[in-house]
Amino acid sequence: MRAELTSVREVQLPEREISLRHPRVPTLFQLQGKEGGRVFLSVFLSFCLSFCPCLSCVVCSSPQVSVLIPECAVLPATVAGLMDSFGPYYRVRDLPVYKLLEENFLENVLKRGNFYALSYKTRIDEDNTVAFLPTGQLILSVDKDTYERLGLEGKPSQYNHRQVMRYVVTVDVTEKSMAPGSKRYQRVLASLTERVPMKCDFLFSRHKNAAAAAEDGALKALLSQFKYDTHKPILKTHTLKDMLHPSLKSSDLRGDGPLFSPHHFLEWLGAVNLDITCSDPVDSFLSIYNCPEPHTPMSQGMLCTLTGLLLPEDLHSLLQELRNYFDEPKFSSWLAMTVHGFVDSPVAWGTTEHGFLKGGENFYTIVVLNNQDYWLHMATGSHDGCPP
């Protein structure tokens, strides 16, 4: 069941199983790639291009990324520098949603395609949630009452149970009909100002490389009207000492996969992130958790976690930098990067609808091996679409 690469150009994402488009149960997707960085990159880019401009495919932005590098004492300076350069984000309080659609902001910020917004402290399973994607879509996930008062065209949420209690309204600001002054534009604005003056806290971020004076000006002008704080992503590093880690070699990926299952691997990674130690072999009353076999001892390791509103462009450059880590010979044969998505985001994995049900988890872990092979795990909850 394995195939070798012959041409990079012909690499395609596999077609999705129709029945799996909405798995309805927690699902783990595993992708293992062979033969080097070029393939890796092309798969990676095809994610980026075809599903919202991010691999982070989570809502286009993530609350947390964590990187684990075994056998590493100090975070490489280039990686640390890159993490430090991640752009700031804003938390705006009580912002009426229609403010996003005002002409100046719409023309100068939204239509440039670098802007991300997500309502903050709104729960997708009980509140109205709003997100703005850099592709130009404003997505409102609202309950039935709000939807009926709003008077905008939307679709019933896919994750309704028997009765339709939630609707999703998508407004594409790049459409001609949404040009300021047009009938539709007036209607949307009227809905959001008069019929339902929706207001919530927002997280804003903008990709910094695309700095344009007009864009900056319009964003500042909007922010200055409201109470807002600027935040930098918070970096936490943790040095791991004397522990076991699963041994993973690229040859494992070429055969029938590693000896341990991806669930065991992710469990171990989760345990490391939560600072859980393997159980005491003598007294196992509390827990019988153990590191998956085969494992090897690791004298030290580096775990760093970055928390905040992180943009896919930044995560992409971080991944590129991590791949360069193996340019020089290292003791470890792999490293792992985990990106979590917002559990309350109305979309995930591009633009597929996202719900909560039990946990709303959506994250991916990419394991980079020293020969640039990779092992990608994408995990979804029950109310989630099929990742790309």
Add this chain to the structure above:
Amino acid sequence: MRRADATEEPAAFERRVYRNAAAHHYMKIGLVLESGERNIGAVQFKQLIVSAVRDLYGEVGGAFNFDVLCYDESALTAVLRVYNSGLVKLWSALTLLGSYKNKLCAVRVMQVSPFLLALSGNSRELDLD
């Protein structure tokens, strides 16, 4: 389920889908005591849950294993691991747990997931205040 590209070439990767395949569920819980007491050790904490399960389901029904993966004594929070088959029983026993040493208490279930990793990056815990 498992899939690979049908032809041997030019596929460069293989995609496998594990649908509902996790053996365990993980729960992040917190114990709230009316008295505000904090000195409960990890072993006592597990014993409290074990006895809650036994009280509700009896010796036979309550005879399933779960793990206390980590326990924070100062905040009285813990991460539990339980086989899927025991999740409902454990959860219901935690919900109905109402007293510790004859004092009122409650267990708050903060997060439940089939992925332990999801517990380490919960965006609902992103606190900017």
